[in-house]
Amino acid sequence: MANAMLLPVLISFLVLPFSAMALTQDFCVADLSCSDTPAGYPCKTGVGAGDFYYHGLAAAGNTSNLIKAAVTPAFVGQFPGVNGLGISAARLDIAVGGVVPMHTHPAASELLFVTEGTILAGFISSSSNTVYTKTLYKGDIMVFPQGLLHYQYNGGSSSAVALVAFSGPNPGLQITDYALFANNLPSAVVEKVTFLDDAQVKKLKSVLGGSG
Amino acid sequence: MANAMLLPVLISFLVLPFSAMALTQDFCVADLSCSDTPAGYPCKTGVGAGDFYYHGLAAAGNTSNLIKAAVTPAFVGQFPGVNGLGISAARLDIAVGGVVPMHTHPAASELLFVTEGTILAGFISSSSNTVYTKTLYKGDIMVFPQGLLHYQYNGGSSSAVALVAFSGPNPGLQITDYALFANNLPSAVVEKVTFLDDAQVKKLKSVLGGSG
Amino acid sequence: MANAMLLPVLISFLVLPFSAMALTQDFCVADLSCSDTPAGYPCKTGVGAGDFYYHGLAAAGNTSNLIKAAVTPAFVGQFPGVNGLGISAARLDIAVGGVVPMHTHPAASELLFVTEGTILAGFISSSSNTVYTKTLYKGDIMVFPQGLLHYQYNGGSSSAVALVAFSGPNPGLQITDYALFANNLPSAVVEKVTFLDDAQVKKLKSVLGGSG
Amino acid sequence: MANAMLLPVLISFLVLPFSAMALTQDFCVADLSCSDTPAGYPCKTGVGAGDFYYHGLAAAGNTSNLIKAAVTPAFVGQFPGVNGLGISAARLDIAVGGVVPMHTHPAASELLFVTEGTILAGFISSSSNTVYTKTLYKGDIMVFPQGLLHYQYNGGSSSAVALVAFSGPNPGLQITDYALFANNLPSAVVEKVTFLDDAQVKKLKSVLGGSG
Amino acid sequence: MANAMLLPVLISFLVLPFSAMALTQDFCVADLSCSDTPAGYPCKTGVGAGDFYYHGLAAAGNTSNLIKAAVTPAFVGQFPGVNGLGISAARLDIAVGGVVPMHTHPAASELLFVTEGTILAGFISSSSNTVYTKTLYKGDIMVFPQGLLHYQYNGGSSSAVALVAFSGPNPGLQITDYALFANNLPSAVVEKVTFLDDAQVKKLKSVLGGSG
Amino acid sequence: MANAMLLPVLISFLVLPFSAMALTQDFCVADLSCSDTPAGYPCKTGVGAGDFYYHGLAAAGNTSNLIKAAVTPAFVGQFPGVNGLGISAARLDIAVGGVVPMHTHPAASELLFVTEGTILAGFISSSSNTVYTKTLYKGDIMVFPQGLLHYQYNGGSSSAVALVAFSGPNPGLQITDYALFANNLPSAVVEKVTFLDDAQVKKLKSVLGGSG
Numbered sequence A, B, C, D, E, F: 001m002a003n004a005m006l007l008p009v010l011i012s013f014l015v016l017p018f019s020a021m022a023l024t025q026d027f028c029v030a031d032l033s034c035s036d037t038p039a040g041y042p043c044k045t046g047v048g049a050g051d052f053y054y055h056g057l058a059a060a061g062n063t064s065n066l067i068k069a070a071v072t073p074a075f076v077g078q079f080p081g082v083n084g085l086g087i088s089a090a091r092l093d094i095a096v097g098g099v100v101p102m103h104t105h106p107a108a109s110e111l112l113f114v115t116e117g118t119i120l121a122g123f124i125s126s127s128s129n130t131v132y133t134k135t136l137y138k139g140d141i142m143v144f145p146q147g148l149l150h151y152q153y154n155g156g157s158s159s160a161v162a163l164v165a166f167s168g169p170n171p172g173l174q175i176t177d178y179a180l181f182a183n184n185l186p187s188a189v190v191e192k193v194t195f196l197d198d199a200q201v202k203k204l205k206s207v208l209g210g211s212g
Helices: A002-015 A176-181 A187-194 A198-208 B002-015 B176-181 B187-194 B198-208 C002-015 C176-181 C187-194 C198-208 D002-015 D176-181 D187-194 D198-208 E002-015 E176-181 E187-194 E198-208 F002-015 F176-181 F187-194 F198-208
Strands: A069-074 A088-094 A099-104 A110-116 A119-124 A131-136 A141-144 A150-154 A160-166 B069-074 B088-094 B099-104 B110-116 B119-124 B131-136 B141-144 B150-154 B160-166 C069-074 C088-094 C099-104 C110-116 C119-124 C131-136 C141-144 C150-154 C160-166 D069-074 D088-094 D099-104 D110-116 D119-124 D131-136 D141-144 D150-154 D160-166 E069-074 E088-094 E099-104 E110-116 E119-124 E131-136 E141-144 E150-154 E160-166 F069-074 F088-094 F099-104 F110-116 F119-124 F131-136 F141-144 F150-154 F160-166
Touching (some): A069 A099, A088 A150, A088 D110, A099 A176, A099 F187, A110 A119, A110 D160, A131 A141, A150 F187, A160 D110, A176 A187, A176 A198, A187 A198, A187 F099, A187 F150, B069 B099, B088 B099, B088 C110, B099 D187, B110 B119, B110 C088, B110 C160, B119 B141, B131 B141, B150 D187, B176 B187, B187 B198, B187 D099, B187 D150, C088 C099, C088 C150, C099 E187, C110 C119, C119 C141, C176 C187, C176 C198, D069 D099, D088 D099, D110 D119, D131 D141, D176 D187, E069 E099, E088 E099, E088 E150, E088 F110, E099 E176, E110 E119, E110 F160, E119 E141, E131 E141, E160 F110, E176 E187, E176 E198, E187 E198, F069 F099, F088 F099, F088 F150, F099 F176, F131 F141, F176 F187, F176 F198, F187 F198
Antiparallel strands (some): A069 A088, A088 A160, A099 A150, A110 A141, A110 A160, A119 A150, B069 B088, B088 B160, B099 B150, B110 B160, B119 B131, B119 B150, C069 C088, C088 C160, C110 C141, C110 C160, C119 C131, D088 D160, D099 D150, D110 D141, D110 D160, D119 D131, E069 E088, E088 E160, E110 E141, E110 E160, E119 E131, E119 E150, F069 F088, F088 F160, F110 F141, F110 F160, F119 F131, F119 F150
16 A cells, blocks of 8 residues: 555656756766867767677787786777776786886876786885885785886796776876887987887887887 | 065966966866766866755655655755765655655665655665564654665654755665656566465556556 | 574574674764874764764854854764765854855855755856855855855844755865955065055954954 | 997986976875875875785675675775776676676776686667676676666576776765665655655665665 | 887787777867866867967056056957966066955965066955965965955066966956946945045046946 | 955954865875875875975086986975965976987976077887987977877987976876986896897996896
């Protein structure tokens, strides 16, 4: 009987006072066809469950390369559902002997979780150039503060896999070697600002496809 | 005489060095015809005093429903002038015996100010599930931290009215009963994730218009 | 029977996995005995419902003064429960003929809600010095963007009362007249930086208790 | 020879101009013995590599309870190294038939990565009470926007494990059932603000250890 | 030989795993042809080195006016490269006897660096109306907190020049005299909200081009 | 006469309603004797004008070293007045032939203003490793986005001086060479994560005082 009474009244409650709030922003799935803004992409319309789901980290990345490693991102560009939510992810696959070279993420801190194998990881502080390193086994986590140089490499005898999460939807990835050698920054300038020898610079420029 | 001297010079001062600053963003009234972004709507052009003014909270909401209550929002969707300003408002009307059911605002803290009557209000902390309750009379204020479950109901013998302010332009409103029962989430799932009995779930699904 | 089964198991659920999360920060009531930080005060311990409640806005402020107005704050200094929550409040009482003089809030936007009487309010944009004014009646709201000069005065024939909410726990209040005349800034400097006449500056310095 | 020349000069470079910058804040490992602040804990001194490492998620949580699930947090309280870095983590273990009940995180968005088994997960939007659900297999990720009700349960025939990352160091966890039934909120109030039947409320209060 | 081996492998590394990250947002040069948003302008495409460079502060501003001063802005409107980067700049030229009148920046703190001459500067706190003043010589810096009234004038016998930096890309500039007298705010209102005399208000309205 | 009337009333206005707001936080000068927090240092008491002033950039840094350059910081550690204000500064002195080596600021964007001489500057984007370079003359400004590798060197025939401003009070400075070679990170690890030759690594480790 309470039920019978409740029915018509709650329904009117349902449709009346809260119907005006249709613009509430619970989330803002990126419309990648629009220009980005400093706070992220404009929100797409017509959102479904699939927008909050990403399958692209399920498969191992291809580590058949010299570094024997692959970084598979789930940043806003690949996974638009993280837009505006302050988080994103990536998968690391590192074969035996493989390495994710020294790099920074200019726009996020990183939290690494080892799901397979053994990873040696480290980061370097800016003030005192102190090195913080750990050997990480399956189930271990390590955090790398935003903007600091860090690296990971396989420290074991089998493939290593890690999930990494970032404190922003678009963390960026600046690999030092690429920044120095994989572009047209003249060798003389590279040498001047790094104190590296000319032969070293030209060698790595050649390897990484840089010019100048 | 000083006046006469001042006139031509200050006017040139007026029109010269600061004329370049026409793009200064003092405010950003929402252009609701554009897509939202994670930081709010793009700014409309042609702003006037009316954009910073809202009349919609002046009239009592209709409490002729079972909950005997009405929430009248002045969020960015109704009051575009608050876009980007970190604040919004709403009006609560609660008739005798009325209630604003258990709910959260995912995107803002709430400050409630009683303008008429008596309101019993409470919120529940997340860690220890501690209940914080107060009986509020005309002129009293209470604050509800962002994202925590809270409720208000009329604790007196006359209508109660409150102005509530939010720490963001689009606070959201998630009423627990609606989230659980007013949609197509299957009853079996609701029961699994809430431990509620099947009869209870189906009764409220029926009342609130849910299916499944 | 299900109940009997449920009992021992859920209780173990209760005490086991989540007991480690006692440090969750749902709120951070200010410990005003500590030094402030750029993000607000350190959190006090031993919080109760009273910490989220404030009675100080219930009584009218004393308007028996020349401006015939009173501002009663519920900022973090008076209402420590708003610390870290991005919101605070104040009460304005403006007698007939009274005025809240031209002022800014350096650290918050303001949302004004008229609860009694008629208030004439306005603010001035920074780029074009455009004036935005409205006559506000009971139930009307107006928003004043952060940092911009604004004012309110009683525009009716009875007392006016407003609740104002701020987009921060410590909005600040810089009344232009006080900043110019109620301190020891030398008259010659005031005149140089405002183009006011010497007699005008000295008159208001005298009235407001300034020196120099 | 260049080396010999370089040596004395660079060392003086090393010790001179940058020695003044010892206070640079690359990170801020929480000193949990201090009071928290709205932006996190004060920074501890004497930081080492171990402060950025956490082993506590390596072992499975104990799922020998009715919900057949365990949440093992690596929030700032367990893993002080994430303080101020905008990220934290947790491990979910869900046995066959197990469930993480309907809950919210008031202070962070969540990104879930399945490392073993099959998880059925869903969240509910605030405005339209729309349900977004997915069946997640090993390697899949799903994101749950801040403050919205969501749940996870094992949808397969073997144990499921997930790593979850949060967009803040102290996300909070408010389980709806605990908030409603595991405290001293009087049954009459629970019923009033949830429309649940008295028998249902008292049953769950009894099970979850609530009183009143 | 190592080089020969390295070449093909690293190039495949170069083009494979990271090629998917083309949407990384290192910067967001303003597209001023789009509508602004609360977080800044949408990002333009086709960015070059020139977008991060600005020549407009190299030349002295024209101080042939009564205030004998000029403010040359490099805000986002003039220098779109600062969009989203939390910083901007301006150049002050103050001839002998010149002054930058009492003003605020509603949306940023200011850091002033004297490059030529002597500048007397001060700001006024909001709570206690305390005046903080310094005489600044070449090479000195002073910081002015966001939203507080401040001023600068030439305190020496030669021209003064300063570079000022702001903690935001669009700081705004509200000159008190302009806000009060250079618009159509009626004299009666100005007098009511400032306690200035009618003659004073009308004199400055006349000088600064105000009406009413 | 109006003056005489005004006097007693305004003074009561002065001392009454606003006296309660003594805790307003206009600024938060760092108390460097306290522990830092993620949002900056606790605020010191007893603040004076000198706290907002810094003389330490007035004198040229000592460039009698190999890099022929000096960076003189005015970060929160040297200039506590910038705490919480989102800005700081530094002075660059670069002798003929001098260089500020490749580096990042993990926690701020940089705006550089040339006050003497000619500076060649550049930064490198993270996604495409694109180089953005400019030759900067006196009065030119350039902006370097947060966290990206950049460098400056003297491109002229006389000493160069620049003022740099940062979008935060504690920007950090990570010089790539120092991070790689001026600590105890083993040479084998450096080589593995940078692809530099062993001889090159050992040479620079020797020069910069590194071990391992």
